[in-house]
Amino acid sequence: MKTMIPGKTTRGQHTRMSILSKAMQLASKEGLEGLSIGRLSTGLNMSKSGLLAHFGSKEDLQLATVDLACDRYNDQIVQPALKSTKGITRLMSLCGFWLKYHEQDTLPGGCFFLAVSSEFDSRAGRVRKRIKFTMSRWLRLLKRELYHAQKAGEIQRDTDTEQIAFELNAIGHGANWAYQLYEDRGVFQKARHAIERTLQAIRS
Amino acid sequence: MKTMIPGKTTRGQHTRMSILSKAMQLASKEGLEGLSIGRLSTGLNMSKSGLLAHFGSKEDLQLATVDLACDRYNDQIVQPALKSTKGITRLMSLCGFWLKYHEQDTLPGGCFFLAVSSEFDSRAGRVRKRIKFTMSRWLRLLKRELYHAQKAGEIQRDTDTEQIAFELNAIGHGANWAYQLYEDRGVFQKARHAIERTLQAIRS
DNA sequence: CCTACCGATCGGTAGG
DNA sequence: CCTACCGATCGGTAGG
Numbered sequence: 001m002k003t004m005i006p007g008k009t010t011r012g013q014h015t016r017m018s019i020l021s022k023a024m025q026l027a028s029k030e031g032l033e034g035l036s037i038g039r040l041s042t043g044l045n046m047s048k049s050g051l052l053a054h055f056g057s058k059e060d061l062q063l064a065t066v067d068l069a070c071d072r073y074n075d076q077i078v079q080p081a082l083k084s085t086k087g088i089t090r091l092m093s094l095c096g097f098w099l100k101y102h103e104q105d106t107l108p109g110g111c112f113f114l115a116v117s118s119e120f121d122s123r124a125g126r127v128r129k130r131i132k133f134t135m136s137r138w139l140r141l142l143k144r145e146l147y148h149a150q151k152a153g154e155i156q157r158d159t160d161t162e163q164i165a166f167e168l169n170a171i172g173h174g175a176n177w178a179y180q181l182y183e184d185r186g187v188f189q190k191a192r193h194a195i196e197r198t199l200q201a202i203r204s
Numbered sequence: 205m206k207t208m209i210p211g212k213t214t215r216g217q218h219t220r221m222s223i224l225s226k227a228m229q230l231a232s233k234e235g236l237e238g239l240s241i242g243r244l245s246t247g248l249n250m251s252k253s254g255l256l257a258h259f260g261s262k263e264d265l266q267l268a269t270v271d272l273a274c275d276r277y278n279d280q281i282v283q284p285a286l287k288s289t290k291g292i293t294r295l296m297s298l299c300g301f302w303l304k305y306h307e308q309d310t311l312p313g314g315c316f317f318l319a320v321s322s323e324f325d326s327r328a329g330r331v332r333k334r335i336k337f338t339m340s341r342w343l344r345l346l347k348r349e350l351y352h353a354q355k356a357g358e359i360q361r362d363t364d365t366e367q368i369a370f371e372l373n374a375i376g377h378g379a380n381w382a383y384q385l386y387e388d389r390g391v392f393q394k395a396r397h398a399i400e401r402t403l404q405a406i407r408s
Numbered sequence: 409c410c411t412a413c414c415g416a417t418c419g420g421t422a423g424g
Numbered sequence: 425c426c427t428a429c430c431g432a433t434c435g436g437t438a439g440g
Contacts, residue, residue: 015425029326034237037419049421050425058419109326114381118322121384122233122313132385166394170378174370177318177377180325181336190370201405219409241435253437254409262435410440417434424426 016054019044020068023061027069029109031119032062032127062127069112070134077101078141088154088199091145095168095195102176103188111176113138139165155202167198220258223248224272227265231273233313235323236266236331266331273316274338281305282345292358292403295349299372299399306380307392315380317342343369359406371402 022044026035037058041051055061081093102111109115117135120128146161175191178184226248230239241262245255259265285297306315313319321339324332350365379395382388 012425031235031323036417038417047426048419049427052420053425115322117381117385118319119235121381135385163394163397166378166382166391167375167398170374170381170395170398171371173378173381174374177321177325177374178370181321181339187370190367191374193367194371194374197405201401216409240433242433251410252435253411256436257409412438414437415435418432419430421430422428 012054017068019046019051019054019061020065023065024069024072024112025108027065027109028107028112028115032065032116033119033123037061059125059127063130066116066127066130066134069116073101073113073138076106086145087149087152088145091142091149091168092195092199094142094145095172096192098172099175099188099191102179103185110180111173114173114176139169142168153204155199156204159202164198164202168195171195171198216258221272223250223255223258223265224269227269228273228276228316229312231269231313232311232316232319236269236320237323241265263329263331267334270320270331270334270338273320277305277317277342280310290349291353291356292349295346295353295372296399296403298346298349299376300396302376303379303392303395306383307389314384315377318377318380343373346372357408359403360408363406368402368406372399375399375402 019040023035023040026040026043037048037051041048044051052061055064077094077097080097081090084090084093113131113135116127117131120131142165143161146155146159146164149155150157150159150161171191171194175187178187178190223244227239227244230244230247241252241255245252248255256262256265259268281298281301284301285294288294288297317335317339320331321335324335346369347365350359350363350368353359354361354363354365375395375398379391382391382394
């Protein structure tokens with residue numbers, strides 16, 4: 001899912017990346033549909049057609065933006081957490097990096113994926129599918145670490161990993177939701193408490 | 205916060221109500237900004253200007269739609285739950301009606317407030333304020349019942365009601381999020397389990 | 409509640 | 425990567 005295309009020049013790649021980076025930031029605030037090519041290009045001191053030349057259509061721009069966001073979340077949340085030993089430790093590391101990413105205002109409009117999944121959940125098409133696919137991978141990652149924790153005897157053998165993954169994800173999204181609406185960073189601490197309690201309850 | 209205006213004729217009120225009802229449904233799918241006056245009026249076999257005559261501006265239409273949604277949630281979730289005795293019973297009743305409301309596909313695009321709060325959380329203005337205000341009332345309602353439960357000795361005396369209200373809300377929103385993306389009604393059962401476990405953990 | 413209309417902006421294309 | 429342009433749609437107004 002890397003967004004770099006090998007055949008392009010370094011110069012073109014750089015422009016393409018700055019477009020997508022800006023698009024990701026704007027989309028966290030206004031969504032992928034609310035983001036207009038006109039405003040995006042103006043913000044980058046480009047012409048609309050110059051920008052579109054990199055992607056062909058708005059839908060392709062949206063898809064590339066989702067992929068870049070996926071890469072960024074991977075680099076800053078998943079990869080760092082993979083350094084921890086698998087199981088409960090890695091699971092808490094994943095949640096910790098996830099919350100920290102948004103607590104530090106990395107994106108101006110909060111969680112990119114919460115924003116765009118809410119926006120596209122009632123639309124048909126490739127963009128919705130890509131978002132859904134990316135979210136599935138995230139949930140599967142949580143479930144996988146719960147599975148490892150289970151096999152290692154860290155949590156109860158009869159734990160419903162699907163259930164706990166749902167809850168952890170809900171807590172994280174709940175924190176992002178509340179933070180965007182109330183601008184109170186305290187909700188991230190609430191989320192950490194909730195995650196701790198949830199995992200404590202299934203500890204063996 | 206009732207949306208009826210006393211001075212208007214019955215006929216005008218009826219038209220106004222059918223506009224708002226349709227607007228609420230469309231907004232659950234496309235948001236309050238994505239909802240355009242053109243498409244809304246076409247769907248109601250009206251002219252754009254005929255529709256706008258009821259509200260003056262799109263922002264006023266959006267505000268009235270938020271208020272209608274608030275009334276509807278009140279009628280179908282809060283009022284029914286108020287028949288239960290206060291405390292834990294009423295709290296579970298509130299969550300139950302809330303989940304059932306969305307499990308039964310009452311709105312075509314899922315939870316109205318989840319959709320519009322995600323959409324407006326990065327915009328300034330009156331609409332965002334109204335949504336925020338409505339959400340605050342909902343969270344306060346959850347907290348109030350937790351407080352009653354605490355006073356009645358149903359839950360532990362040192363319970364952080366703000367924390368638990370945050371968690372219950374996160375679980376409900378998490379279910380709506382997952383349902384819209386995966387179209388799997390099973391998430392509502394997951395949410396019920398999570399709520400049950402959360403309340404069980406603080407039981408005295 | 410309507411028709412007729414306004415300027416602004418939308419995504420996208422032609423041609424370079 | 426640009427200028428110049430396309431038809432469609434946006435929110436909103438005038439006047440009835």
